[in-house]
Amino acid sequence: MRNSATLLRAGTAVLVLAVLAAVAVVLLREPPQRRLTAYFTSAVGLYPGADVRILGMPVGEVVSVKPTGDAVRVELKYESKYKVPANAQAVIVNQTLVADRYIQLTPAYTGGPVMADGRTLAVAQTRVPVEVDQVGSSLNDLSKALGPDGANANGSLSRLLEVGANTFEGQGDDVRKTISDTSKMLSTLSADRGDIAKTIENLRIITGSMKANDQQIKQFSARLNGVSGQLVGEKEELTAALETLGPTLRNVQKFVKDNRGELSESTRQLAQITGVLVKQKDALAEVLEVGPLAINNLARAYDPISGTIHNRADLRQFNDLADWICSLAYSVGTPAKECLDFVTPYNGIGKALTGLHLDLSWLTALTTHYDPMPIPPDAYGPNDPRNPNRKGGKRDVSALLPGGGR
Numbered sequence: 001m002r003n004s005a006t007l008l009r010a011g012t013a014v015l016v017l018a019v020l021a022a023v024a025v026v027l028l029r030e031p032p033q034r035r036l037t038a039y040f041t042s043a044v045g046l047y048p049g050a051d052v053r054i055l056g057m058p059v060g061e062v063v064s065v066k067p068t069g070d071a072v073r074v075e076l077k078y079e080s081k082y083k084v085p086a087n088a089q090a091v092i093v094n095q096t097l098v099a100d101r102y103i104q105l106t107p108a109y110t111g112g113p114v115m116a117d118g119r120t121l122a123v124a125q126t127r128v129p130v131e132v133d134q135v136g137s138s139l140n141d142l143s144k145a146l147g148p149d150g151a152n153a154n155g156s157l158s159r160l161l162e163v164g165a166n167t168f169e170g171q172g173d174d175v176r177k178t179i180s181d182t183s184k185m186l187s188t189l190s191a192d193r194g195d196i197a198k199t200i201e202n203l204r205i206i207t208g209s210m211k212a213n214d215q216q217i218k219q220f221s222a223r224l225n226g227v228s229g230q231l232v233g234e235k236e237e238l239t240a241a242l243e244t245l246g247p248t249l250r251n252v253q254k255f256v257k258d259n260r261g262e263l264s265e266s267t268r269q270l271a272q273i274t275g276v277l278v279k280q281k282d283a284l285a286e287v288l289e290v291g292p293l294a295i296n297n298l299a300r301a302y303d304p305i306s307g308t309i310h311n312r313a314d315l316r317q318f319n320d321l322a323d324w325i326c327s328l329a330y331s332v333g334t335p336a337k338e339c340l341d342f343v344t345p346y347n348g349i350g351k352a353l354t355g356l357h358l359d360l361s362w363l364t365a366l367t368t369h370y371d372p373m374p375i376p377p378d379a380y381g382p383n384d385p386r387n388p389n390r391k392g393g394k395r396d397v398s399a400l401l402p403g404g405g406r
Contacts, residue, residue: 038103039074046092047065056104086112089121
């Protein structure tokens, strides 16, 4: 019995130890990592264990830093849950002058392809900070270039500074205003940089077209030169024409100024008329097409003797008298069915009228008074018997009768 209890306690202890070991493995296990190799021109102050960051937040660490030829090979790793753009760069960031440095992966991921595991970045895809000794060396070189052994060897720089001080003395407000205006101008240019770029591109296209058409431009210039020579030869005539045209233009200007209200209204109405013409262009085309035929038919229908137009009544529209009358009645609100029920019995009258084609021109001639103008006395020669003023004779009345008395 005691042996069973001892075995039970031992099994429980082993089980607890196994669970604790599993938890420890889970908690202490390194999260999935991605590897990246980057080559830098230098890696001053960068050591294994340094941070790898994205937007300043640690996401991994530097594994190794090894010189390889004229570059430094840096291997690093970062947690795979953080996405890095496929075109990202590796930048060594110097926090302070003496602190360790870290590698920043930039830019931050916003979408698109992701950098693959095991990727290698060349020197062109990495950046290193400017070292303090490089800044000091550059300043030292600048001071030497501007010192007695350089640009100021003969006191030229000193005289330049002296002349500049004398020139700008008392001009501080103007200089400040100039700088401010220049800043505003540059801001305007920056705001309109898209239009400026488009203008430059258009100018490039224009110059390219001019280059491609160089021969035609030369011919145009030569002809323009000839025209200029001709104008020079006729300058007196042109001067006289311009002197005459000047008062005319002034009168036109005065007329337009005095009548600008009426001109504006006329222009507006003309716009309305042209709009109507545009809308009715099909109808106008039809009028222009059938108008000549209609005028020709009108000329043929005109009777010059009676001064009337021949016409003929066409009653074929009464073939369906009920439909014709009810269509008119429907337009004023009469129900179509009631009208048809009432008029349909009288369709026979319409069919009888359909066969009639009456020439009614005699009605017009009957009701028209034809009174021709009298013949003027000077319409005939002096010896014409029809001339009332003929010497040595009486007026031949029979000549005035139809047919000349014959």
